[in-house]
Amino acid sequence: ETGVTQSPTHLIKTRGQQVTLRCSSQSGHNTVSWYQQALGQGPQFIFQYYREEENGRGNFPPRFSGLQFPNYSSELNVNALELDDSALYLCASSLAGGKAFFGQGTRLTVV
Amino acid sequence: EDQVTQSPEALRLQEGESSSLNCSYTVSGLRGLFWYRQDPGKGPEFLFTLYSAGEEKEKERLKATLTKKESFLHITAPKPEDSATYLCAVSTTTGANNLFFGTGTRLTVIP
Numbered sequence: 001e002t003g004v005t006q007s008p009t010h011l012i013k014t015r016g017q018q019v020t021l022r023c024s025s026q027s028g029h030n031t032v033s034w035y036q037q038a039l040g041q042g043p044q045f046i047f048q049y050y051r052e053e054e055n056g057r058g059n060f061p062p063r064f065s066g067l068q069f070p071n072y073s074s075e076l077n078v079n080a081l082e083l084d085d086s087a088l089y090l091c092a093s094s095l096a097g098g099k100a101f102f103g104q105g106t107r108l109t110v111v
Numbered sequence: 112e113d114q115v116t117q118s119p120e121a122l123r124l125q126e127g128e129s130s131s132l133n134c135s136y137t138v139s140g141l142r143g144l145f146w147y148r149q150d151p152g153k154g155p156e157f158l159f160t161l162y163s164a165g166e167e168k169e170k171e172r173l174k175a176t177l178t179k180k181e182s183f184l185h186i187t188a189p190k191p192e193d194s195a196t197y198l199c200a201v202s203t204t205t206g207a208n209n210l211f212f213g214t215g216t217r218l219t220v221i222p
Contacts, residue, residue, distance in 0.1 A: 004154075033209055042115075042198055042212030043155070056207020090154050092210075099145065100210060102154035 003027060004093050004103035012109045013081050021076045021106045023091030031055070032074040033100060034066060035090040043090055049074055050096060078108075086110045113138045113206075117199050117213035124220050127188045132216045134199030135181040142202040144182050145210060146175050149196045158184075158197075189220045 003026035013019050025032050031050045035043035045058035049068035063079040072093070078085060086109050092100035114137045124130055136144065143162050147155035159168045161177040168175050172193065174185040184197055196217045200210040 006154075031208070035210075040214070042200070042214045043210070045209040045211065048207050048209050056209055058209070088152075094208075096208065099157055099160050101157060102147075104154045105152075107152070
């Protein structure tokens with residue numbers, strides 16, 4: 001049990017729609033990172049937030065955006081969903097520079 | 112370009128049959144190397160962090176080692192409950208402290 005919780009656990013959306021995924025970080029952790037994991041692949045870094053500011057971004061288009069709140073919880077927003085966005089979305093929390101603890105993920109299916 | 116390669120892609124072992132998983136990496140500057148365990152449909156579970164060549168860490172039947180080019184995860188006398196995908200990841204001195212993952216080794220331990 002990592003203390004990182006994600007909601008919802010599963011989600012089905014239609015191509016072109018928008019989706020918001022949520023993450024509650026482990027108590028005391030000020031850094032949240034989001035990853036996308038396609039079937040059979042390793043997680044790929046989307047972006048990271050540190051104290052409510054974006055602190056780094058992977059190779060994802062601008063329709064992937066995020067927020068971090070004062071309590072360090074976070075949201076991942078994806079606009080104009082595409083079929084290839086179907087994946088397991090993982091949130092990880094950490095103290096800056098420390099090891100990352102992952103939530104159980106949100107399985108997004110785009111049809 | 113930073114690269115993490117894991118081998119083999121899949122490994123089947125008899126219960127009690129020891130073996131090793133390999134993670135080779137090419138990075139601009141290594142901040143740390145991480146091993147995670149991932150069960151199907153779940154988020155990765157933290158196992159070890161290694162920071163410098165020669166470092167070793169152990170936990171139950173698992174032992175992780177690190178050289179300047181690769182890391183090994185040794186599994187001694189595995190049990191069926193060790194069946195999972197094992198992911199290797201690196202964080203670099205030039206990145207945002209995010210993790211760059213390999214594609215994982217899927218381990219199956221047969222009773």
